[in-house]
Amino acid sequence: MHQPTTTTTTTSANLPDDTDPEAPTRWAGVDWSWSDQAVCVVDDTGAAVERFTVPNTTTGLSTMVTTLHRHRVTGVAIERGDGPVVAALLAAGLTVFVIVARQVSALRTRYSTAGNKDDRFDAYLLADVLRTDRRRLIPLTVDTDATVGLRMLIRTRADLVKARVAAHNQLRAHLQLAHPGAVGLFHEAHLQLAHPGAVGLFHELAGTVSLAFLERFPTPRHAAWLSEKRLATWLRSARYTRSNTRTAAQLLDHLRQAPPGHPDGPAADSAQVITTQLVALLRSLKERITIIETHIEQALDAHTDGAVFTSLPRSGRVRAATLLAEIGDARGRYPTDDALAAAAGISPSTRASGRSHYVAFRRGCNYRLRQALVDFADGSRAGHPWAQNTYARARARGHNHAHAIRILARAWLRIIWRCWTENTPYDPDRHAAAVTARDQRTTPAGDIAVAS
Incomplete structure (x- = not known):
């Protein structure tokens, strides 16, 4: 059997004491592949404490987890949020942070002008970025099996x-x-x-x-x-x-x-x-x-959140299931509706440099989620007066069809997020009352009310 390869010798002198509450902080990075995983552990100064490679087998993943526990790592950075490696890390109680491949490619120039791809180096990069930029990263939360x-x-x-x-x-x-x-x-x-x-x-x-x-x-x-x-x-x-x-x-x-x-x-x-x-x-x-x-x-029908999405107007069965599947049920992933809108590519991206300031289409997003929301928003116009009115007002402001649908999708997203976080089905009467109250307060036309 292929045994894990350790390229940096680690002695008991530089291992943290399991009984020491003030043990040094350590971070790990895993550069995954379908055949083996390159792992690097760094200390709080950014020095590599241990580098090793394990095969993508049950024994290899177990060795990886054991080694990370031995170093008492604070968090593990990896390029993807699913798969057997992530499952093994989460099952072992380790905190996982996802740094996507596109970000890793951009970060290589932070350490080397050559920007070469190397699994061992990428593992170190992931660990060190987690050490320096931990406050910018959100721990991975996983959806239920359903x-x-x-x-x-x-x-x-x-x-x-x-x-x-x-x-x-x-x-x-x-x-x-x-x-x-x-x-x-x-x-x-x-x-x-x-x-x-x-x-x-x-x-x-x-x-x-x-x-x-x-x-x-x-x-x-x-x-x-x-x-x-x-x-x-x-x-x-x-x-x-x-x-x-x-x-x-x-x-x-x-x-x-x-x-x-x-x-x-x-x-x-x-x-x-x-x-x-x-x-x-x-x-x-x-x-x-x-x-x-x-x-x-x-x-x-068997999902605990099924009623939330089937209650949406003209959501149907497949459309409701698609929204649920792509949004998921890990509430911590999207703490605000703005976070969900950004992930879906529904909210615009603002660019500002010097005297230049403009709003652009957001291209980096979950494309499946965006398509699900846009499809739902477009279909909702036929069966919901508020949706049709929101779309018509966007067109009246000079936006084309695709832009107007994204505006409507963003408006729906505020409502969907509220229903989703509270696990409450959509109530059209409650929504209509909120819209009426907003109109009576003469809220600016661009502000979309959400039932509270």
Whole structure:
């Protein structure tokens, strides 16, 4: 077995006495990896007391914890807030501080102009920065297992949704060449794209009827067999529900007016195989997403904070679960709503230098949390007058759609944070009363009231 390697010999003379209440203060840094961990312990002067490396095994992590306890370290700095190393440190009762990799990269020039990456040096850097800047750092607080499990489900669903979108786009690109008549045959919807003001036409091919049609008529050669009567019969068997708005005759005309694609020959045979496999992939992804969503609903119902997030207007199930999973349930992580807003990238970043002073978009943040809050805020406008009014006032001040949604998200965040910290479901009547009281006090328009 790979034994831990100690590169600085530590004798009993420079080890703290376990019985001495005035033992010297010591700090540790851990540069983690999936194979081994580089660890450095420094004293209160910044001198390295011990450096060692342990493998990422149960024995290695146990040796690391034992050594840190032997030195009676005050805190341990590491670059990430999860994983087996952090779990071992927390289980051993050690206080953990997270200094993210981007900060570590910037701090290397504090010790060397070269800025080279070295695991042993980074371990020392982490320990020494914790020694000198402890007051700027917040100890790591962890979420409960229920939240961790819910977050795993939410993020897996997001990954599967991305895979479904990619498979859908691949199928559409394939059909535009091989079977153009199938594109846009059954359903067309205008969707708001990510950037403001852009609207695109999205041809839905992942619907139940569309997938069934492609399975039965995967190429123009198969679709050529259809007549109006045959198509009407098939639509009834497929339980097509839009026959009043788009009849069989209109659908058949759409097919016949489309370019020929690959009607016959080896290319048509290859196209049939590709269409069949992509349809099967889409069906499988839809089924996997449905299964994950079922587990998400069960986990949300069982969570102690579930009622807080499901009480929010138009939060739904997945949206509420996403907010809960990304915010978490470790209240100490966000002592104020400003801290939560900064972590989510909802509050702006102020830059000032000399005569220059401007407010910029905050880019360093938890992107998943920001997306969850922005998605909720955007959806809340349809079912909440206060949300719609807040958005409208932001647009009236000249802000574009994306900026106005972030303003609304920041306003909602004050309310969500209060409900979250007090573990109290959202009360629309209480909120409305607070807004009315604010208006009667003629508070400035930019001040968003929060129910207290």
